[in-house]
Amino acid sequence: MLDHPILARMVRKMETRAKLDDSDREALHALRFQERVYEAGAYLVREGELREHCALILEGFAYRQKHTIDGARQIVSFHVAGDFVDLEGALLRRADHSLQMLTRCRIAEIPVATISALVEAHPRVGKALWVDTLIDASIFREWIMNVGRRPARQRLAHLYCELAKRLKLAGLGDESGYRMPITQDQLADATGLTPVHVNRSLKALEIDGLIIRQGRLVVIPDWDLLRECSDFSELYLHLDQTA
Amino acid sequence: MLDHPILARMVRKMETRAKLDDSDREALHALRFQERVYEAGAYLVREGELREHCALILEGFAYRQKHTIDGARQIVSFHVAGDFVDLEGALLRRADHSLQMLTRCRIAEIPVATISALVEAHPRVGKALWVDTLIDASIFREWIMNVGRRPARQRLAHLYCELAKRLKLAGLGDESGYRMPITQDQLADATGLTPVHVNRSLKALEIDGLIIRQGRLVVIPDWDLLRECSDFSELYLHLDQTA
DNA sequence: GGCATAAGATAACATAGATCATTTTTCTGC
DNA sequence: GCAGAAAAATGATCTATGTTATCTTATGCC
Numbered sequence: 001m002l003d004h005p006i007l008a009r010m011v012r013k014m015e016t017r018a019k020l021d022d023s024d025r026e027a028l029h030a031l032r033f034q035e036r037v038y039e040a041g042a043y044l045v046r047e048g049e050l051r052e053h054c055a056l057i058l059e060g061f062a063y064r065q066k067h068t069i070d071g072a073r074q075i076v077s078f079h080v081a082g083d084f085v086d087l088e089g090a091l092l093r094r095a096d097h098s099l100q101m102l103t104r105c106r107i108a109e110i111p112v113a114t115i116s117a118l119v120e121a122h123p124r125v126g127k128a129l130w131v132d133t134l135i136d137a138s139i140f141r142e143w144i145m146n147v148g149r150r151p152a153r154q155r156l157a158h159l160y161c162e163l164a165k166r167l168k169l170a171g172l173g174d175e176s177g178y179r180m181p182i183t184q185d186q187l188a189d190a191t192g193l194t195p196v197h198v199n200r201s202l203k204a205l206e207i208d209g210l211i212i213r214q215g216r217l218v219v220i221p222d223w224d225l226l227r228e229c230s231d232f233s234e235l236y237l238h239l240d241q242t243a
Numbered sequence: 244m245l246d247h248p249i250l251a252r253m254v255r256k257m258e259t260r261a262k263l264d265d266s267d268r269e270a271l272h273a274l275r276f277q278e279r280v281y282e283a284g285a286y287l288v289r290e291g292e293l294r295e296h297c298a299l300i301l302e303g304f305a306y307r308q309k310h311t312i313d314g315a316r317q318i319v320s321f322h323v324a325g326d327f328v329d330l331e332g333a334l335l336r337r338a339d340h341s342l343q344m345l346t347r348c349r350i351a352e353i354p355v356a357t358i359s360a361l362v363e364a365h366p367r368v369g370k371a372l373w374v375d376t377l378i379d380a381s382i383f384r385e386w387i388m389n390v391g392r393r394p395a396r397q398r399l400a401h402l403y404c405e406l407a408k409r410l411k412l413a414g415l416g417d418e419s420g421y422r423m424p425i426t427q428d429q430l431a432d433a434t435g436l437t438p439v440h441v442n443r444s445l446k447a448l449e450i451d452g453l454i455i456r457q458g459r460l461v462v463i464p465d466w467d468l469l470r471e472c473s474d475f476s477e478l479y480l481h482l483d484q485t486a
Numbered sequence: 487g488g489c490a491t492a493a494g495a496t497a498a499c500a501t502a503g504a505t506c507a508t509t510t511t512t513c514t515g516c
Numbered sequence: 517g518c519a520g521a522a523a524a525a526t527g528a529t530c531t532a533t534g535t536t537a538t539c540t541t542a543t544g545c546c
Binding site: 236 | 261290291312330334336362369370372376386393
């Protein structure tokens with residue numbers, strides 16, 4: 001049983017999602033994983049593939065995407081260090097979406113069979129992972145609303161708010177700003193807009209003093225203002241998940 | 244242990260999602276639930292509420308929705324007989340969306356604590372429920388893409404395709420058509436469009452011979468045609484989930 | 487430290503879909 | 517079987533966002 005700092009952090013996260021006992025904790029700490037580095041742009045899974053591993057992001061950013069028959073892309077989520085991605089690998093046959101690295105990432109890969117066995121032996125761990133999926137689903141719902149019912153500026157502002165909260169959780173920023181290398185093209189594909197219009201809308205947000213962009217850095221001068229004008233409410237992130 | 248036909252059907256569904264043994268099956272059959280009828284338009288849960296029950300639809304249609312601060316509505320999913328709704332109730336504190344009846348529904352309500360205990364005692368049942376949530380999440384992802392990247396007609400056609408497949412699973416129709424009382428207003432809120440534009444787009448679909456509407460009945464004269472032109476691929480429904 | 491390439495910005499113009507207003511049809515309850 | 521309400525249909529007009537094209541600025545690489 002390695003006492004790996006990565007595992008320790010992961011276990012801490014799991015503990016916020018379900019009550020664990022000592023044997024659960026031990027089982028988690030005993031997890032064998034393989035650490036791998038993926039370059040920016042590399043795929044972890046592609047739509048339609050069978051997966052053999054579940055993956056935990058140790059460092060870096062990633063995103064999930066789907067493609068329309070005529071080549072349009074929709075990004076359906078962004079992921080940061082500490083996020084399980086591709087948990088569905090453990091239980092669903094084929095990937096219904098692709099997972100691509102936004103930046104170079106360090107990834108911990110755990111064989112699907114290991115997760116499956118873990119969950120059978122440790123139902124509370126299963127619960128914790130289920131909660132993870134439930135929260136993911138909640139975020140997807142919010143994205144449907146974002147893309148379906150909010151005007152361009154609000155959509156973008158909302159995404160900036162979500163990222164602030166989630167990066168804070170990962171210890172990578174807070175409501176006053178953060179660093180995240182998302183391209184305007186990627187923002188467009190995440191919000192269902194056009195790169196050109198993203199550009200215009202971001203400019204408008206900046207002129208109104210809602211955000212300040214400095215290269216890869218986003219500064220949020222007035223969190224409450226941004227939150228209000230983007231209709232952001234953190235309820236859907238279920239940050240308070242203390243079982 | 245009641246040998247209720249409803250439970251029998253539910254157990255059959257769970258078995259397609261994870262391998263169960265006799266004790267799992269028994270535990271499921273032993274589930275106590277309360278059957279209630281909700282009128283069309285009634286709420287099962289409202290955004291922000293705490294929930295005490297998980298719910299299974301026995302009969303009727305329902306949908307999940309969220310509201311923008313300025314009153315816009317987004318429907319994020321439709322549900323049919325046999326669907327678990329509000330499974331998140333078992334593990335997440337507050338509802339991040341509302342659940343409203345599309346038609347009068349017969350609902351089986353199971354206390355949250357019961358589900359929670361069931362899952363701890365029967366990890367394979369937990370897995371099955373987790374798979375349920377994973378599939379839900381996959382459907383949400385497809386909806387993000389639908390709303391974000393497909394033009395109006397395709398969006399609607401895609402929704403019709405999804406409903407055909409899911410209603411078939413519930414034994415309520417198939418690829419040649421089905422009965423489902425969705426209003427054009429509701430279609431609009433599900434696709435991120437305007438009722439007026441839904442009306443026009445449906446008319447266009449009908450003129451092109453892709454669908455025929457007769458009151459609450461939808462007839463699909465040529466499934467392959469509709470499927471192709473709506474960019475529908477059933478992969479995301481994970482219908483083949485044989486553990 | 488300059489060259490190649492990707493990302494960002496901007497402008498002119500086009501259009502899918504939104505809005506608003508009105509009419510027709512279809513349900514639903516008595 | 518009828519009255520009232522909800523849903524569907526349709527027309528005229530408007531606008532947020534898309535498209536295409538070009539230019540500028542960063543970024544990373546040898």
